[in-house]
Amino acid sequence: MAGAGIKTINKRIRSVRSTQQITKAMKMVSAAKLRRAQDRLVSARPYSHKLAELLQRLAESGDSGHPYLERRAVHRRLVVVVTSDKGLCGAYNMNVMRVAQRAADASIAEGRPCAIYAVGRKARDYFRKRGYDVVAAHDDFAASASDDKARRVADAVVRMFTEGEADEVLLAYAAFISTLTQRPALDTLLPVAPPAGGDDAAKAAAVDYIWEPGRDALFAALLPQYLRNRVYITLCEAFASEHGARMTSMSAATENAGELIEALTLKRNRERQAAITQEISEIVGGANAL
Amino acid sequence: MANSFKVTITTAEQQLLETDSVSLTLPGIAGYLGIWANHAPLVTALVPGVMTLHHDDSGAEGTVSHFAVSRGFVEVAGNRVSVMVDSCEPAGEIDVTRAEAALERAKKLLLEPANAKVDLARAEAALERAKARLIAARKGR
Secondary structure, X not given: OHHHHHHHXXXXXXXXXXXXXXXXXXXXXXHHHHHHHHHHHHHHHHHHHHHHHHHHHHHHOOOOOOHHHOOOOOOOEEEEEEOOOOOOOOOHHHHHHHHHHXXXXXXXXXXXXXXXXXXXXXXXXXXXXXXXXXXXXXXXXXXXXXXXXXXXXXXXXXXXXXXXXXXXXXXXXXXXXXXXXXEEEEEEEEOOOOOOOOHHHHHHHOOOOEEEOOHHHHHHHHHHHHHHHHHHHHHHHHHHHHHHHHHHHHHHHHHHHHHHHHHHHHHHHHHHHHHHHHHHHHHHHHHHHO | OOOOEEEEEEEOOOEEEEEEEOEEEEEEOOEEEEEEOOOOOEEEEEOOEEEEEEOOOOOOOOOEEEEXXXXXXXXXXXXXXXXXXXXXXXXXXXXXXXXXXXXXXXXXXXXXXXXXHHHHHHHHHHHHHHHHHHHHHHHHO
């Protein structure tokens, strides 16, 4: 029956429209959260750069035996994966997890066990389901970075590194390039590799600093702070990326829903017209038969 | 001014301040230190305390600023001073009642020996921060 067809189409249009309303709302929420996350990232960067510069200068002035800098033979690795807790953000999580999984698989293939430290429910579930060794997971970060959260992750990771549970710690996350672009990145967190200097680094190295109270003590004070800040910046980047990815994918979903509604409306009108035409021809046919 | 230098204060959250100064007093890890123009290149760790900045040497009202700073570092090179601290609050923005409450809380935590080691370290840091805030607030008045 043609009438029933129209009814189902109407029902579908209604359902698509309500989905569209949800995606539209999510897009706007993400846009607001993105703004905040982006502001946080931008204002956190100067401090991070300064700490990195300082560490670089300190490292250039000579070596230190600080345990965080020590390159041990790698027996075991740890990959910290930063993903979202919730879905509906396109390929965001998959891109990061693919990078992390590749690193983990490569390590395991070399005969070096690799554990996973999951930040975000998605990473936890993904790696647990595939039989990886998920040693820790956070699912309460709510896509917003804070000093306290960074401290929790950094302290746990540093503990594993100093206690020999991992000889190398990698960070897999989505670097925030722009709202539309997130680049999956894999960085080494521990042992700390002092950032390489550019041209003005050579100039700065020529300066003969007074290190107070002493270089080793400064390393000991700076490195934990540097690590915490690295984790903090990483969380900022990842969460800004997440909101960006969600906003983009929700915007695409809203558009797709709009197209679907248009197509369905067209189909409905066609069917209605077909039904009317059929009814008329039935009436005409009936009248002719008389 | 010939005897001034540039100061940049950066905290974990933001680039707080960039200004000229004639004298800066900082809570260094080995005790308070003063920095004047043409200071020798220096890097040192900072502990929670009060930072005092003299904008010029006229000694007039409003040319001295006090800040409560927490753990961090300072780098001096070529008449530029970079202060990097976890937090830095101008004296005028310090909530004295809150700082007093934090001081009491930290004292209480430190007097109860049943706490874990981590809590003690954090309580001590909180105590130092609260003290620094109160002193800075008093100086700023």
